[in-house]
Amino acid sequence: MVEYRQRHTDEWLAHFARRGHRSARPLAAGVEGAVYRLDQGLVAKVWSGRPPADLDLSRRVYADIARHPLSFATPEILDTEVHDGVLVTYERELTGAPFRAEPVTTSAERDLPAAETTALLTVLRALATVPGTDAMRALTVQGDDRPLWRGHTRFPDALAALVRRAARRHGDVLAAHVPGLSAAVDRVVASLTALPDAPVTVIHGDLVPPNLHVDDTGRPTAVLDFGFFTTAGDPAFDAAVTAAVWDMYGPHAESHTSTLTGLFADEFGYPAETLALYQAGYALTTYDLFSPDGSDGHFHWCAGLLRRMASLGNGVSA
Numbered sequence: 001m002v003e004y005r006q007r008h009t010d011e012w013l014a015h016f017a018r019r020g021h022r023s024a025r026p027l028a029a030g031v032e033g034a035v036y037r038l039d040q041g042l043v044a045k046v047w048s049g050r051p052p053a054d055l056d057l058s059r060r061v062y063a064d065i066a067r068h069p070l071s072f073a074t075p076e077i078l079d080t081e082v083h084d085g086v087l088v089t090y091e092r093e094l095t096g097a098p099f100r101a102e103p104v105t106t107s108a109e110r111d112l113p114a115a116e117t118t119a120l121l122t123v124l125r126a127l128a129t130v131p132g133t134d135a136m137r138a139l140t141v142q143g144d145d146r147p148l149w150r151g152h153t154r155f156p157d158a159l160a161a162l163v164r165r166a167a168r169r170h171g172d173v174l175a176a177h178v179p180g181l182s183a184a185v186d187r188v189v190a191s192l193t194a195l196p197d198a199p200v201t202v203i204h205g206d207l208v209p210p211n212l213h214v215d216d217t218g219r220p221t222a223v224l225d226f227g228f229f230t231t232a233g234d235p236a237f238d239a240a241v242t243a244a245v246w247d248m249y250g251p252h253a254e255s256h257t258s259t260l261t262g263l264f265a266d267e268f269g270y271p272a273e274t275l276a277l278y279q280a281g282y283a284l285t286t287y288d289l290f291s292p293d294g295s296d297g298h299f300h301w302c303a304g305l306l307r308r309m310a311s312l313g314n315g316v317s318a
Protein backbone atom coordinates (compact mmCIF):
# COMPACT_ATOMS: atom_id res chain seq x y z
CA MET A 1 0.00 0.00 0.00
CA VAL A 2 3.04 2.23 0.18
CA GLU A 3 2.82 5.35 -1.93
CA TYR A 4 4.17 8.71 -0.82
CA ARG A 5 6.47 9.44 2.06
CA GLN A 6 6.26 12.20 4.64
CA ARG A 7 9.25 14.50 5.24
CA HIS A 8 11.20 15.43 8.31
CA THR A 9 11.64 19.12 9.11
CA ASP A 10 13.83 21.31 11.30
CA GLU A 11 10.68 22.88 12.78
CA TRP A 12 9.69 19.55 14.28
CA LEU A 13 13.21 18.97 15.60
CA ALA A 14 12.99 22.40 17.27
CA HIS A 15 9.58 21.53 18.68
CA PHE A 16 10.88 18.33 20.27
CA ALA A 17 13.91 20.22 21.62
CA ARG A 18 11.56 22.73 23.28
CA ARG A 19 9.83 19.78 24.92
CA GLY A 20 13.19 18.70 26.36
CA HIS A 21 14.19 16.17 23.72
CA ARG A 22 17.42 17.86 22.68
CA SER A 23 18.82 14.83 20.88
CA ALA A 24 15.75 14.35 18.65
CA ARG A 25 16.67 13.29 15.15
CA PRO A 26 14.91 11.85 12.09
CA LEU A 27 14.47 8.08 12.24
CA ALA A 28 12.26 7.02 9.36
CA ALA A 29 9.45 8.23 7.15
CA GLY A 30 6.35 6.32 6.11
CA VAL A 31 3.16 7.11 4.26
CA GLU A 32 1.27 8.50 7.22
CA GLY A 33 4.01 9.98 9.31
CA ALA A 34 7.58 11.09 9.80
CA VAL A 35 9.14 9.37 12.80
CA TYR A 36 11.75 10.99 15.07
CA ARG A 37 13.94 9.24 17.61
CA LEU A 38 13.85 11.10 20.92
CA ASP A 39 15.70 9.93 24.01
CA GLN A 40 14.94 7.48 26.80
CA GLY A 41 13.71 4.87 24.35
CA LEU A 42 11.00 7.10 22.87
CA VAL A 43 9.99 7.96 19.33
CA ALA A 44 7.56 10.60 18.10
CA LYS A 45 5.41 10.02 15.04
CA VAL A 46 4.17 13.18 13.31
CA TRP A 47 0.97 12.24 11.50
CA SER A 48 1.08 14.58 8.50
CA GLY A 49 -0.69 11.95 6.39
CA ARG A 50 -3.87 10.26 7.55
CA PRO A 51 -4.02 10.13 11.35
CA PRO A 52 -5.96 7.36 13.09
CA ALA A 53 -9.63 8.35 13.26
CA ASP A 54 -9.97 7.27 16.88
CA LEU A 55 -6.79 7.31 18.92
CA ASP A 56 -8.35 5.84 22.05
CA LEU A 57 -9.54 2.92 20.00
CA SER A 58 -6.05 2.41 18.52
CA ARG A 59 -4.62 2.39 22.01
CA ARG A 60 -7.16 -0.21 23.12
CA VAL A 61 -6.32 -2.38 20.14
CA TYR A 62 -2.58 -2.14 20.92
CA ALA A 63 -3.30 -3.00 24.55
CA ASP A 64 -5.39 -6.01 23.49
CA ILE A 65 -2.52 -7.26 21.34
CA ALA A 66 0.04 -6.67 24.09
CA ARG A 67 -2.03 -8.79 26.48
CA HIS A 68 -0.83 -11.87 24.57
CA PRO A 69 2.91 -12.21 24.93
CA LEU A 70 4.51 -12.66 21.51
CA SER A 71 8.15 -13.27 20.65
CA PHE A 72 8.32 -9.76 19.13
CA ALA A 73 7.18 -6.32 20.28
CA THR A 74 4.09 -4.45 19.11
CA PRO A 75 3.41 -0.70 19.32
CA GLU A 76 2.46 1.14 22.47
CA ILE A 77 1.21 4.75 22.41
CA LEU A 78 2.41 6.47 25.59
CA ASP A 79 1.27 10.03 24.98
CA THR A 80 -0.26 12.24 22.30
CA GLU A 81 -0.45 15.93 21.46
CA VAL A 82 -1.77 18.14 18.69
CA HIS A 83 0.73 20.74 17.57
CA ASP A 84 -0.12 23.24 14.82
CA GLY A 85 -3.12 21.09 14.04
CA VAL A 86 -0.99 17.99 13.49
CA LEU A 87 -1.29 14.88 15.65
CA VAL A 88 1.88 13.62 17.31
CA THR A 89 2.02 10.24 19.04
CA TYR A 90 4.79 9.41 21.46
CA GLU A 91 5.59 5.72 21.33
CA ARG A 92 8.12 3.33 22.77
CA GLU A 93 11.04 2.82 20.41
CA LEU A 94 10.86 -0.68 18.99
CA THR A 95 14.15 -2.44 18.40
CA GLY A 96 15.53 -3.91 15.20
CA ALA A 97 15.27 -2.55 11.69
CA PRO A 98 13.24 -3.46 8.59
CA PHE A 99 14.66 -5.98 6.13
CA ARG A 100 14.39 -3.09 3.69
CA ALA A 101 13.70 0.47 4.73
CA GLU A 102 12.42 1.35 1.28
CA PRO A 103 8.63 1.23 1.38
CA VAL A 104 8.48 0.06 -2.19
CA THR A 105 10.15 -3.30 -2.36
CA THR A 106 12.88 -3.18 -4.91
CA SER A 107 14.18 -6.61 -4.03
CA ALA A 108 15.61 -8.02 -7.21
CA GLU A 109 16.28 -11.53 -5.91
CA ARG A 110 14.44 -14.16 -7.91
CA ASP A 111 13.94 -16.24 -4.77
CA LEU A 112 12.83 -14.58 -1.58
CA PRO A 113 15.62 -14.85 1.02
CA ALA A 114 14.94 -17.68 3.50
CA ALA A 115 15.28 -15.21 6.37
CA GLU A 116 12.27 -13.30 5.03
CA THR A 117 10.00 -16.30 4.52
CA THR A 118 10.95 -17.67 7.94
CA ALA A 119 10.26 -14.32 9.60
CA LEU A 120 6.88 -14.04 7.87
CA LEU A 121 5.89 -17.52 9.03
CA THR A 122 6.90 -16.60 12.59
CA VAL A 123 4.89 -13.38 12.54
CA LEU A 124 1.76 -14.81 10.92
CA ARG A 125 1.79 -17.85 13.20
CA ALA A 126 2.08 -15.60 16.26
CA LEU A 127 -0.57 -13.05 15.20
CA ALA A 128 -2.97 -15.96 14.61
CA THR A 129 -2.80 -16.69 18.36
CA VAL A 130 -4.06 -13.22 19.34
CA PRO A 131 -7.85 -13.41 19.69
CA GLY A 132 -10.03 -10.83 17.96
CA THR A 133 -11.57 -8.34 20.39
CA ASP A 134 -14.41 -5.83 20.43
CA ALA A 135 -11.92 -2.99 19.98
CA MET A 136 -10.54 -4.64 16.85
CA ARG A 137 -14.07 -5.16 15.53
CA ALA A 138 -14.78 -1.46 16.11
CA LEU A 139 -11.99 -0.36 13.74
CA THR A 140 -12.80 1.14 10.35
CA VAL A 141 -10.78 0.03 7.34
CA GLN A 142 -9.18 3.01 5.61
CA GLY A 143 -11.42 4.63 3.04
CA ASP A 144 -14.58 3.14 4.53
CA ASP A 145 -17.33 5.03 6.39
CA ARG A 146 -18.12 2.62 9.24
CA PRO A 147 -16.58 -0.05 11.48
CA LEU A 148 -16.02 -3.18 9.40
CA TRP A 149 -18.02 -5.43 11.72
CA ARG A 150 -21.01 -3.12 12.26
CA GLY A 151 -24.18 -5.12 11.58
CA HIS A 152 -22.26 -8.37 11.03
CA THR A 153 -21.41 -11.40 13.15
CA ARG A 154 -19.04 -13.13 10.69
CA PHE A 155 -15.82 -11.78 9.19
CA PRO A 156 -16.49 -13.02 5.62
CA ASP A 157 -19.89 -11.29 5.61
CA ALA A 158 -18.39 -8.05 6.91
CA LEU A 159 -15.72 -8.20 4.20
CA ALA A 160 -18.30 -8.98 1.50
CA ALA A 161 -20.31 -5.90 2.53
CA LEU A 162 -17.13 -3.79 2.40
CA VAL A 163 -16.43 -5.09 -1.12
CA ARG A 164 -19.88 -3.82 -2.17
CA ARG A 165 -19.37 -0.41 -0.51
CA ALA A 166 -15.90 0.00 -2.01
CA ALA A 167 -17.21 -0.87 -5.48
CA ARG A 168 -19.71 1.99 -5.13
CA ARG A 169 -16.86 4.45 -4.38
CA HIS A 170 -14.89 4.46 -7.62
CA GLY A 171 -15.84 1.16 -9.25
CA ASP A 172 -16.39 2.93 -12.57
CA VAL A 173 -12.71 3.94 -12.62
CA LEU A 174 -11.64 0.38 -11.78
CA ALA A 175 -14.02 -1.12 -14.36
CA ALA A 176 -12.12 0.69 -17.11
CA HIS A 177 -9.08 -1.43 -16.18
CA VAL A 178 -10.73 -4.73 -15.19
CA PRO A 179 -13.01 -6.29 -17.81
CA GLY A 180 -16.12 -7.87 -16.29
CA LEU A 181 -15.63 -6.10 -12.99
CA SER A 182 -19.22 -5.99 -11.83
CA ALA A 183 -19.71 -9.74 -12.37
CA ALA A 184 -16.41 -10.35 -10.57
CA VAL A 185 -17.62 -8.27 -7.62
CA ASP A 186 -20.79 -10.38 -7.48
CA ARG A 187 -18.75 -13.59 -7.51
CA VAL A 188 -16.38 -12.38 -4.81
CA VAL A 189 -19.29 -11.34 -2.61
CA ALA A 190 -21.02 -14.69 -3.15
CA SER A 191 -17.82 -16.67 -2.48
CA LEU A 192 -17.03 -14.70 0.67
CA THR A 193 -20.54 -15.16 1.98
CA ALA A 194 -20.24 -18.90 1.38
CA LEU A 195 -17.04 -19.26 3.44
CA PRO A 196 -17.42 -21.24 6.66
CA ASP A 197 -17.19 -19.44 9.95
CA ALA A 198 -13.80 -19.52 11.66
CA PRO A 199 -12.41 -18.19 14.94
CA VAL A 200 -11.19 -14.63 14.49
CA THR A 201 -7.77 -13.32 15.44
CA VAL A 202 -6.03 -9.98 15.06
CA ILE A 203 -5.47 -8.96 11.44
CA HIS A 204 -2.55 -6.60 10.81
CA GLY A 205 -3.46 -6.08 7.18
CA ASP A 206 -0.33 -4.23 6.06
CA LEU A 207 2.67 -6.51 6.59
CA VAL A 208 5.00 -4.80 4.15
CA PRO A 209 8.78 -4.82 4.75
CA PRO A 210 8.97 -1.41 6.55
CA ASN A 211 6.42 -2.60 9.11
CA LEU A 212 8.43 -5.63 10.24
CA HIS A 213 11.60 -5.10 12.24
CA VAL A 214 14.19 -7.86 12.59
CA ASP A 215 17.51 -8.21 14.40
CA ASP A 216 20.88 -8.92 12.75
CA THR A 217 20.01 -12.60 12.43
CA GLY A 218 16.66 -11.93 10.74
CA ARG A 219 14.60 -12.81 13.82
CA PRO A 220 11.47 -10.61 14.09
CA THR A 221 11.83 -8.06 16.90
CA ALA A 222 8.77 -5.88 16.23
CA VAL A 223 5.65 -5.64 14.10
CA LEU A 224 4.45 -2.07 13.78
CA ASP A 225 2.02 0.22 12.01
CA PHE A 226 -1.26 -1.57 12.57
CA GLY A 227 -4.31 0.31 11.31
CA PHE A 228 -4.47 0.41 7.52
CA PHE A 229 -6.63 -2.75 7.35
CA THR A 230 -6.47 -3.82 10.98
CA THR A 231 -9.49 -5.68 12.29
CA ALA A 232 -10.52 -8.97 13.83
CA GLY A 233 -10.77 -11.65 11.17
CA ASP A 234 -9.81 -14.94 9.62
CA PRO A 235 -6.02 -15.31 10.00
CA ALA A 236 -6.00 -16.66 6.43
CA PHE A 237 -6.86 -13.10 5.34
CA ASP A 238 -3.67 -11.72 6.88
CA ALA A 239 -1.66 -14.51 5.27
CA ALA A 240 -3.27 -13.85 1.89
CA VAL A 241 -2.70 -10.09 2.06
CA THR A 242 0.88 -10.51 3.27
CA ALA A 243 1.67 -12.85 0.38
CA ALA A 244 0.25 -10.24 -2.00
CA VAL A 245 1.84 -7.09 -0.58
CA TRP A 246 5.24 -8.20 0.74
CA ASP A 247 6.70 -7.51 -2.70
CA MET A 248 4.30 -5.42 -4.78
CA TYR A 249 6.55 -3.72 -7.29
CA GLY A 250 9.79 -5.69 -7.60
CA PRO A 251 10.78 -7.43 -10.83
CA HIS A 252 9.69 -10.80 -9.40
CA ALA A 253 6.67 -9.57 -7.47
CA GLU A 254 4.16 -11.96 -9.01
CA SER A 255 6.35 -14.98 -8.48
CA HIS A 256 7.06 -13.93 -4.88
CA THR A 257 3.34 -13.61 -4.25
CA SER A 258 2.63 -17.06 -5.61
CA THR A 259 5.54 -18.56 -3.65
CA LEU A 260 4.32 -17.00 -0.40
CA THR A 261 0.70 -17.91 -1.09
CA GLY A 262 1.71 -21.55 -1.63
CA LEU A 263 3.94 -21.53 1.45
CA PHE A 264 1.19 -20.15 3.70
CA ALA A 265 -1.32 -22.63 2.29
CA ASP A 266 1.07 -25.52 3.02
CA GLU A 267 2.27 -24.36 6.43
CA PHE A 268 -1.04 -23.19 7.85
CA GLY A 269 -3.45 -25.41 5.94
CA TYR A 270 -5.39 -22.49 4.44
CA PRO A 271 -7.22 -23.45 1.22
CA ALA A 272 -5.44 -21.91 -1.77
CA GLU A 273 -8.75 -20.74 -3.25
CA THR A 274 -9.61 -18.94 0.00
CA LEU A 275 -6.27 -17.12 -0.12
CA ALA A 276 -6.92 -16.10 -3.74
CA LEU A 277 -10.41 -14.94 -2.80
CA TYR A 278 -9.08 -12.80 0.05
CA GLN A 279 -6.45 -11.29 -2.25
CA ALA A 280 -9.21 -10.28 -4.66
CA GLY A 281 -11.16 -8.88 -1.70
CA TYR A 282 -8.14 -6.83 -0.64
CA ALA A 283 -7.71 -5.39 -4.14
CA LEU A 284 -11.43 -4.59 -4.40
CA THR A 285 -11.43 -2.73 -1.08
CA THR A 286 -8.17 -0.75 -1.29
CA TYR A 287 -7.83 0.11 -5.01
CA ASP A 288 -8.87 3.76 -4.55
CA LEU A 289 -7.19 4.62 -1.26
CA PHE A 290 -4.40 6.73 -2.74
CA SER A 291 -6.25 8.56 -5.51
CA PRO A 292 -9.86 8.65 -6.69
CA ASP A 293 -8.91 8.66 -10.37
CA GLY A 294 -6.71 5.60 -10.65
CA SER A 295 -3.51 7.58 -11.15
CA ASP A 296 -1.32 5.83 -8.55
CA GLY A 297 0.75 2.67 -8.37
CA HIS A 298 -1.44 0.95 -5.79
CA PHE A 299 -4.48 1.29 -8.06
CA HIS A 300 -2.67 -0.29 -11.00
CA TRP A 301 -1.33 -3.04 -8.76
CA CYS A 302 -4.91 -3.86 -7.62
CA ALA A 303 -6.24 -3.77 -11.18
CA GLY A 304 -3.43 -6.09 -12.33
CA LEU A 305 -4.13 -8.57 -9.54
CA LEU A 306 -7.85 -8.65 -10.42
CA ARG A 307 -7.17 -9.12 -14.15
CA ARG A 308 -4.77 -12.00 -13.45
CA MET A 309 -7.24 -13.69 -11.14
CA ALA A 310 -10.04 -13.43 -13.68
CA SER A 311 -7.82 -14.89 -16.38
CA LEU A 312 -6.76 -17.78 -14.13
CA GLY A 313 -10.36 -18.47 -13.24
CA ASN A 314 -9.15 -18.11 -9.67
CA GLY A 315 -10.92 -16.69 -6.67
CA VAL A 316 -12.90 -14.01 -8.45
CA SER A 317 -14.57 -16.57 -10.67
CA ALA A 318 -15.08 -19.20 -7.95
Ligand SMILES: Nc1ncnc2c1ncn2[C@@H]1O[C@H](COP(=O)(O)OP(=O)(O)O)[C@@H](O)[C@H]1O
Residues within 6 Å of the ligand: 027, 028, 029, 030, 031, 032, 033, 034, 035, 043, 045, 075, 091, 092, 093, 094, 095, 098, 210, 211, 224, 225
Ligand atom coordinates in the same frame (compact mmCIF):
# COMPACT_ATOMS: atom_id res chain seq x y z
N1 LIG B 1 7.96 2.87 17.73
C1 LIG B 1 8.89 2.80 16.77
N2 LIG B 1 10.15 2.38 17.06
C2 LIG B 1 11.10 2.30 16.09
N3 LIG B 1 10.90 2.62 14.81
C3 LIG B 1 9.67 3.04 14.45
C4 LIG B 1 8.60 3.16 15.41
N4 LIG B 1 7.51 3.59 14.76
C5 LIG B 1 7.87 3.75 13.48
N5 LIG B 1 9.17 3.42 13.27
C6 LIG B 1 9.91 3.42 12.00
O1 LIG B 1 9.34 4.40 11.16
C7 LIG B 1 8.81 3.83 9.95
C8 LIG B 1 7.50 4.52 9.60
O2 LIG B 1 6.59 4.38 10.68
P1 LIG B 1 5.16 3.73 10.52
O3 LIG B 1 4.51 3.69 11.85
O4 LIG B 1 5.26 2.46 9.77
O5 LIG B 1 4.45 4.86 9.64
P2 LIG B 1 3.63 4.86 8.30
O6 LIG B 1 2.19 4.64 8.70
O7 LIG B 1 3.85 6.22 7.79
O8 LIG B 1 4.15 3.75 7.42
C9 LIG B 1 8.67 2.33 10.23
O9 LIG B 1 8.88 1.58 9.06
C10 LIG B 1 9.71 2.07 11.31
O10 LIG B 1 10.92 1.61 10.74
Ligand SMILES: [Mg+2]
Residues within 6 Å of the ligand: 030, 031, 210, 211, 224, 225
Ligand atom coordinates in the same frame (compact mmCIF):
# COMPACT_ATOMS: atom_id res chain seq x y z
MG1 LIG C 1 4.60 1.78 7.93
